[in-house]
Amino acid sequence: MRLTVAALVAMLMTASALAQTPTGTILGSVKDAQGGIVPGATVTATNLGTQYSRSAVTDASGEYALRLLPVGNYMIVVTIPGFKNFTQTGILLEVGRNARVDATIELGAVSETVSVVGDSPLVDTASASLSRTVGQNEVLNLPLVNRDLYALLNVTGGVTSNENNNSLGGPEQLTTINGSGRAQMGTVNFQLDGGNNTAGLRGTGNPAPNPEAVQEFRVLTNGYSAEYGRFAAGVVDVVTKSGTNVTHGAAFEFFRNEKLSAPRWAPPGTPSAKDPLDRNQYGGAIGGPLAKDKTFFFASYSGLRQEETYYRNTAVVPTAAERAGDFSQSARKPNDPLTGQPFPGNVIPASRFDAAAKTIQDKYVPLSNLPGGFFETRSPDPVRTDEATFKVDHQLSASQSLAASYFFLTGTDTQPLTLSGNIPWVDRDFKWNQHNLNLAHTWTMSPTTINQLRGTYVRQFGARVNNPTTSLGDLNSAFKMQGDPTLPRLTVTGFFTGQTSIAGPDSGAYGSESRPPPSISTGRRVYSWTR
Secondary structure, eight states, X not given: OHHHHHHHHHHHHHTOOSTTSSEEEEEEEEEETTSOBOTTOEEEEEETTTOOEEEEEOOTTSEEEEEEEESEEEEEEEEOTTBOEEEEEXXXXXXXXXXXOOEEEOBSOTTOEEEEESOOOSSOSSOOOEEEEEOHHHHHHSOOGGGOGGGGGGGSTTEEEEEEEOSSSSOEEEEEETTOOOGGXXXXXXXXXXXXXBOTTTSOBOOOOOGGGEEEEEEEEESOOGGGOSOOSEEEEEEEOOOOSSXXXXXXXXXXXXXXXXXXXXXXXXXXXXXXXXXXXXXEEEEEEEETTXXXXXXXXXXXXXXXXXXXXXXXXXXXXHXXXXXXTSSSOOBOTTTSSXXXXXXXXGGGOOHHHHHHHXXXXXOOOSGGGEEEEEEEEEEEEEEEEEEEEEEOSSSEEEEEEEEEEEEEEEEOSOTTOOXXXXXXXXXXXXXXXXXXXXXXXXXXXXXXXXXXXXEEEEEEEEESOOOGGGGTOSOOOOSSOOOOOEEETTTEEEOOXXXXXXXXXXXXXXXXXXXXXXXXXXXXXOO
């Protein structure tokens, strides 16, 4: 029995997904000028950015395959005694791509070379999956609202809806593909650098790094291999940049304010104004060699500072006389709930005031500041985020390499006037943290055998709390609040609304402030053997 279980585990490990790793494959055939197959030819793929190279030998059918290659720009060289060397450059290997390069070699001296410049055919005949890769050119140059990388999912066929939300304390990506259910039902698999990037609470997508840190990403929408598992609708696979032998850097600043905004609505007779907005999104990135042809790094930072003001000017609040119970000058006259008749002189006796209602009125219900008894409130909504990405690639030897990437995100958001409230009542405070760590060791054991070990650590936590932490029991009410203290919804029909929302939760892999969320750790072995 133990032997059977061990054999089953070994089979599952060696059958792991090649496509789940942030790599690609170069494959093809080698033939002579007459179309005859050429076995025994050496095919070498070299990454032009890092000079990382790997070789394979064509089999008896003249076929070769170089799997688990890091993404990048490659050159292929085919050599065999008695034939001219064949070289092809301009091969852009994207994440998950099967780039087919078929070489035709001619008789001649090895010192002679036939050079071809151009990418491999775009049609992938080695895989039945339907996918689209969004490259670096699109990532950096297409307009992105709020610099949100996931907005580019909209350019992929089959993506039926795509939006970002923050309802549980931290940002979550809600994407549907080909009419699938919402992402919180666990239908879309989000990955970062080959590791899991899906929230543990509802299966939504965790945030991705800023566009300056992303090399490319691929969206699989149909026909992908069974190794992805669990998620039926699709896969979103994001790959961050790596350093090369040439140092490159960038700095950016994106600024928005209210200058081009339209004025907001205002009651008749009241001047209209524009809502204040100051949004600064800034940062930089740099990558290069730590040791030429051996060790490379990439690092980036992005910060967001946004100051926005929420306005509400639809509340009608009591006058000073009405607050004292005098409705003699008011258009609407209250009736005594005990008799159903108007109060004498349309004045409510002070002895009939409810202690809790009087406290709420004096503490939370403001006086009018606009004509017609209207009240306008201005409540700031500050948003602050900081993120950092760091990646190291190291060539241990000609046959072994290491890669490590780390992504960190933290943010806060205060949402005043919860939902549809129009007087200051309850604010919602959001705070979130996210950590993604991916490690990979690749070992080329022979020209036909590659072993790769990968480990992923994800920790994501978000909390949503109501402010102030006050309940009716704190306002002279006999009502006893259960759970976290918060104010209830307060609505005076035709006048004003003090809105609230359910407090909490503390989310992210089912944690809380007192009980931190458990991390999500995964490991995977990919064993590739080409016969």
